[in-house]
Amino acid sequence: MTVSCMSHLECSKCGKTYDPDQVNQLCACGAPLLVKYDTKRLAAVKKDILFNRPPSLWRYKEFLPVKKDESIVTLGEGMTPIIPLEKIGARLGMRNLYMKDEGIIPTGTFKCRGAAVGVSRAKELGIKTLVMPTAGNAGAAWAMYSARAGMKAYIVMPEDAPPITRNECAVSGAALYFVRGIISDATKIVVRAVEKYGWFDASTLKEPYRIEGKKTMALEIAEQFNWEVPDVIIYPTGGGVGIIGIYKCLCELQEIGWIERKMPRLVSVQAAGCAPIIKAWEEGKSESERWKNPVTVALGLKIPKPLGDFLILDAIYKTNGCAVAIEDEEILGAQANLAAEEGVFACPEGASTLAAAVRLFKQGWIQADEKVVLLNTGTGLKYPETVKVEAPSLDPNEDLPV
Amino acid sequence: MTVSCMSHLECSKCGKTYDPDQVNQLCACGAPLLVKYDTKRLAAVKKDILFNRPPSLWRYKEFLPVKKDESIVTLGEGMTPIIPLEKIGARLGMRNLYMKDEGIIPTGTFKCRGAAVGVSRAKELGIKTLVMPTAGNAGAAWAMYSARAGMKAYIVMPEDAPPITRNECAVSGAALYFVRGIISDATKIVVRAVEKYGWFDASTLKEPYRIEGKKTMALEIAEQFNWEVPDVIIYPTGGGVGIIGIYKCLCELQEIGWIERKMPRLVSVQAAGCAPIIKAWEEGKSESERWKNPVTVALGLKIPKPLGDFLILDAIYKTNGCAVAIEDEEILGAQANLAAEEGVFACPEGASTLAAAVRLFKQGWIQADEKVVLLNTGTGLKYPETVKVEAPSLDPNEDLPV
Numbered sequence: 001m002t003v004s005c006m007s008h009l010e011c012s013k014c015g016k017t018y019d020p021d022q023v024n025q026l027c028a029c030g031a032p033l034l035v036k037y038d039t040k041r042l043a044a045v046k047k048d049i050l051f052n053r054p055p056s057l058w059r060y061k062e063f064l065p066v067k068k069d070e071s072i073v074t075l076g077e078g079m080t081p082i083i084p085l086e087k088i089g090a091r092l093g094m095r096n097l098y099m100k101d102e103g104i105i106p107t108g109t110f111k112c113r114g115a116a117v118g119v120s121r122a123k124e125l126g127i128k129t130l131v132m133p134t135a136g137n138a139g140a141a142w143a144m145y146s147a148r149a150g151m152k153a154y155i156v157m158p159e160d161a162p163p164i165t166r167n168e169c170a171v172s173g174a175a176l177y178f179v180r181g182i183i184s185d186a187t188k189i190v191v192r193a194v195e196k197y198g199w200f201d202a203s204t205l206k207e208p209y210r211i212e213g214k215k216t217m218a219l220e221i222a223e224q225f226n227w228e229v230p231d232v233i234i235y236p237t238g239g240g241v242g243i244i245g246i247y248k249c250l251c252e253l254q255e256i257g258w259i260e261r262k263m264p265r266l267v268s269v270q271a272a273g274c275a276p277i278i279k280a281w282e283e284g285k286s287e288s289e290r291w292k293n294p295v296t297v298a299l300g301l302k303i304p305k306p307l308g309d310f311l312i313l314d315a316i317y318k319t320n321g322c323a324v325a326i327e328d329e330e331i332l333g334a335q336a337n338l339a340a341e342e343g344v345f346a347c348p349e350g351a352s353t354l355a356a357a358v359r360l361f362k363q364g365w366i367q368a369d370e371k372v373v374l375l376n377t378g379t380g381l382k383y384p385e386t387v388k389v390e391a392p393s394l395d396p397n398e399d400l401p402v
Numbered sequence: 403m404t405v406s407c408m409s410h411l412e413c414s415k416c417g418k419t420y421d422p423d424q425v426n427q428l429c430a431c432g433a434p435l436l437v438k439y440d441t442k443r444l445a446a447v448k449k450d451i452l453f454n455r456p457p458s459l460w461r462y463k464e465f466l467p468v469k470k471d472e473s474i475v476t477l478g479e480g481m482t483p484i485i486p487l488e489k490i491g492a493r494l495g496m497r498n499l500y501m502k503d504e505g506i507i508p509t510g511t512f513k514c515r516g517a518a519v520g521v522s523r524a525k526e527l528g529i530k531t532l533v534m535p536t537a538g539n540a541g542a543a544w545a546m547y548s549a550r551a552g553m554k555a556y557i558v559m560p561e562d563a564p565p566i567t568r569n570e571c572a573v574s575g576a577a578l579y580f581v582r583g584i585i586s587d588a589t590k591i592v593v594r595a596v597e598k599y600g601w602f603d604a605s606t607l608k609e610p611y612r613i614e615g616k617k618t619m620a621l622e623i624a625e626q627f628n629w630e631v632p633d634v635i636i637y638p639t640g641g642g643v644g645i646i647g648i649y650k651c652l653c654e655l656q657e658i659g660w661i662e663r664k665m666p667r668l669v670s671v672q673a674a675g676c677a678p679i680i681k682a683w684e685e686g687k688s689e690s691e692r693w694k695n696p697v698t699v700a701l702g703l704k705i706p707k708p709l710g711d712f713l714i715l716d717a718i719y720k721t722n723g724c725a726v727a728i729e730d731e732e733i734l735g736a737q738a739n740l741a742a743e744e745g746v747f748a749c750p751e752g753a754s755t756l757a758a759a760v761r762l763f764k765q766g767w768i769q770a771d772e773k774v775v776l777l778n779t780g781t782g783l784k785y786p787e788t789v790k791v792e793a794p795s796l797d798p799n800e801d802l803p804v
Contacts, residue, residue: 055457076483148745173742176793185798340575343550391578396587
């Protein structure tokens with residue numbers, strides 16, 4: 001018996017089960033597969049054994065699908081800090097405002113969690129070559145972890161993906177390709193490559209393990225708040241694996257009694273220029289429609305129709321959450337406020353969560369005393385073009401003005 | 403009695419003592435002041451109390467100069483991962499090669515440790531405005547932590563400083579100035595501003611607390627290796643506060659008996675285009691000469707004469723260490739190897755340590771079984787210009803080639 005308590009894979013739509021020791025992609029019905037665990041075994045795990053392990057996401061290995069320690073491909077990812085936003089909170093009147101800062105992690109974004117667990121499990125299953133479309137950051141993370149695992153990675157990204165993510169792919173030795181188009185055009189190229197060459201498809205939700213990496217954000221939030229989960233978690237939603245993973249994990253933790261039955265309300269934030277989930281939620285639908293002409297500075301949110309839209313919407317509905325669209329101007333304003341007031345240089349996607357919190361608080365949807373966690377999904381270092389620098393140049397003999 | 407075991411400040415050259423509750427800069431004799439601790443109180447600290455605290459550098463607060471918890475200005479910095487470099491190690495024949503990855507930290511470089519402790523202590527002492535020259539990354543870190551502390555920061559950097567560090571300063575709301583020249587020209591401007599306006603001078607080693615933040619790297623290395631320190635620690639040396647802090651801390655840990663008397667050999671790495679410490683060490687001198695026309699891609703190493711040169715050289719001599727100069731081409735080669743073989747995107751300064759390890763191992767200075775720790779001082783994300791991207795662009799209907 002391995003440490004992992006994984007039992008089987010199960011289709012998120014039709015419920016069909018699959019053997020996790022085989023290479024699996026989507027269910028025959030076309031929907032994503034989810035990892036299921038033996039909850040009796042999970043419930044028997046001793047918390048203090050976990051908490052004496054090093055502060056990476058691998059401390060939760062019972063809750064993860066990787067069976068053998070030697071399969072683990074790690075760069076020390078996880079246990080990102082929870083940062084109190086006291087100054088912004090005081091200005092707004094919110095008394096318990098926090099940010100979980102996923103910028104403080106290898107490759108600088110939360111994508112590394114999915115890559116760490118996804119690549120580890122791919123290695124365990126004997127995969128040699130993977131291929132994926134990406135808005136930029138996921139490709140960079142999978143390229144780096146694939147390099148560490150000795151796996152070949154083909155990465156296809158739109159020409160307008162964040163420039164630094166190109167550098168990461170290039171320096172890792174991945175096979176990098178640009179597409180003249182958006183991410184759905186990159187997907188078309190990947191789908192054909194998978195058919196033609198038989199490579200492993202590491203696209204969002206087309207393999208079952210990335211979500212397991214992302215879900216560790218919920219385990220960490222629960223542990224960091226001493227197993228009293230926050231009232232609200234606000235999440236920027238592109239492909240939505242983060243919010244799906246968080247919800248999945250909170251359900252697992254409830255089932256084994258590690259957290260109480262009260263669920264945090266999950267809020268999905270998207271950019272006003274690409275808001276398929278917000279539109280579907282406002283219309284009370286269970287799936288989204290493809291967004292036409294997506295435009296936003298928050299490039300990670302430029303996903304016109306997430307494959308897991310029905311799972312995202314389900315998480316929002318089941319937790320009495322909501323969905324909020326934010327204009328680019330507000331996103332950049334929130335980014336500036338986070339840096340100037342709290343010293344956090346967030347990516348635009350992450351900054352959008354502050355703008356959403358402000359709006360929901362003003363609307364009375366969030367109360368002054370509620371514990372609210374913003375998820376900053378990555379570091380602003382990867383988006384230098386979102387900041388304007390205007391500074392004078394001096395000669396060595398010139399003085400600073402007051 | 404506060405948790406901090408700080409007792410007083412002491413000049414690193416003449417031994418004169420100073421009251422830590424006053425604002426102090428350099429000693430009257432012109433040398434840096436060091437923080438001294440009550441080692442009896444430190445020796446009485448229970449290790450397990452520290453290790454049950456959250457994984458940030460503040461878990462070591464007895465070893466730090468900040469007296470009140472409410473003075474602490476933190477973004478969750480510290481406990482960066484130690485990453486085994488097994489593939490590179492196997493290729494070279496080094497059986498215990500590790501990297502401590504200081505890229506996984508707020509602001510993306512080890513400078514944040516100095517800023518966290520330095521700004522916290524400045525806040526505790528009532529400082530409202532600080533000013534500093536910077537090669538880029540220190541300024542970015544101090545700008546962010548000053549913003550969080552509500553302090554005004556004036557930052558002066560060379561026009562060729564890493565572009566992303568400009569963005570960090572700008573978005574934090576710091577007063578940013580460029581100088582047409584190198585860091586010593588920025589220093590001239592800062593010296594005059596301190597005289598003229600009475601601002602606090604946060605320059606390297608001109609205040610006593612930055613070094614205390616940096617020294618936590620040694621505490622973490624000791625803890626992460628279960629209090630058996632490595633045989634060799636290789637450090638890229640610009641201003642040298644890191645290596646000075648590590649040496650200071652190892653001495654403190656020896657004095658209280660937390661580590662054995664065997665000291666790691668400390669290696670200072672500089673770029674061949676700016677190697678004042680290497681030259682001084684090769685000539686057996688105790689101070690360096692100003693390097694003329696410094697040139698290197700590793701911008702953090704472009705310090706023509708570190709103020710703490712005598713402390714850096716002392717650390718090397720006392721630990722039977724050595725000093726190594728690396729050409730830019732080798733630095734960039736090491737950066738590419740770290741990414742392609744190990745999945746770590748290191749900054750050029752950090753990558754230089756791998757090139758140094760390779761050379762010292764080939765020379766027989768490092769043995770195959772010795773435990774060697776490379777200090778990667780920052781993330782490569784902040785230096786995208788060091789990586790060349792050559793990738794084809796495809797139309798959506800084009801296929802990936804094998």
